[in-house]
Amino acid sequence: MNDKVVITVAPTGSISTRADNPNIPYTPEEVAEETRRSYEAGAAMVHLHAREPDTGKPTSDLEVFRAYLAAVKAACPIITQITTGGGATTLGLSVEERLRPVEELMPDSASLNAGSMNFGRKLFPNTPDTIEQYAQRMKELKVMPEFEAYDLSMIHNVEYWVRRQGFLEPPYRFSFVMGVIGGIPATCKNLLVMCESLDPTYSWQAIGIGRHHFTMGAMAVLLGGGLRVGFEDNVFLSRGLPAKSNAELVEKAVRIVRELGKEPATVEEARQMMPLLNKG
Ligand code: ZN
Numbered sequence: 001m002n003d004k005v006v007i008t009v010a011p012t013g014s015i016s017t018r019a020d021n022p023n024i025p026y027t028p029e030e031v032a033e034e035t036r037r038s039y040e041a042g043a044a045m046v047h048l049h050a051r052e053p054d055t056g057k058p059t060s061d062l063e064v065f066r067a068y069l070a071a072v073k074a075a076c077p078i079i080t081q082i083t084t085g086g087g088a089t090t091l092g093l094s095v096e097e098r099l100r101p102v103e104e105l106m107p108d109s110a111s112l113n114a115g116s117m118n119f120g121r122k123l124f125p126n127t128p129d130t131i132e133q134y135a136q137r138m139k140e141l142k143v144m145p146e147f148e149a150y151d152l153s154m155i156h157n158v159e160y161w162v163r164r165q166g167f168l169e170p171p172y173r174f175s176f177v178m179g180v181i182g183g184i185p186a187t188c189k190n191l192l193v194m195c196e197s198l199d200p201t202y203s204w205q206a207i208g209i210g211r212h213h214f215t216m217g218a219m220a221v222l223l224g225g226g227l228r229v230g231f232e233d234n235v236f237l238s239r240g241l242p243a244k245s246n247a248e249l250v251e252k253a254v255r256i257v258r259e260l261g262k263e264p265a266t267v268e269e270a271r272q273m274m275p276l277l278n279k280g
Helices: 028-041 062-075 086-090 095-105 128-141 152-164 188-196 210-222 246-259 267-273
Strands: 007-009 045-048 079-082 109-113 117-119 122-124 144-149 173-178 203-208 226-229 236-238
Touching (some): 028 246, 045 062, 062 079, 062 095, 086 095, 086 122, 095 128, 109 128, 128 144, 152 188, 188 210, 203 210, 210 246, 226 246
Parallel strands (some): 045 079, 173 203, 203 226
Antiparallel strands (some): 117 122
16 A cells, blocks of 8 residues: 555644634534544544533543534544544643543544643653553553654664564554654655654654645655645645645645555555554
């Protein structure tokens, strides 16, 4: 499936608000509708955070997460992923609180942040103890971790703390988050180094933040990876032009994929391409 590209949509996140783009979905119904349209446009996976439906403020409320996931699953058969990182910087959640929606709701996948860093002005704590604990628990639950690497060191954290210590067998799936202040800058050279640092059996995608959204995405396609788009990471379709919807961002990703001679992976193809722990 070398010509197939997995596109993930991250429809809401926890940082951007309707002051940044009035089209960001907040409620479970809005997020599910945006996800359905993104799925129909070519996305195979969705990455979810939860927000208070009335205010759009990030929340760790299990019932809100439950409503999001139920609405998304009712809307389309997309592969589901829940964050375990969002609440760390925005809500100051404990390690256990960050994992709880994953344990209760059993998505296909969960993000697993592969190291501590300064995320903008905030501390984003992901110690070796946390990484090990999450890897072990996700293995037990058969929820595929997606290791979020914000810098080269985090790839090596996973090799040392997870692979070498035997908490979860490879192959793994990674996201390279490019362009967060405090993480690796979004340049072609840096993405190449990240990509070439991975075991070639692993699955990966690039997440270009802000104005780097589609440049990093296009380079990832050229290098054989996938890409993530959506309002969590970027609210503009192109310079100065706010996107009307997540689906519009997915449509642009699909155009890039096809112009480069590849095709977006279907959900079934994406399931084969990723090291999901529960293939059912
Ligand atoms: Zn996220």
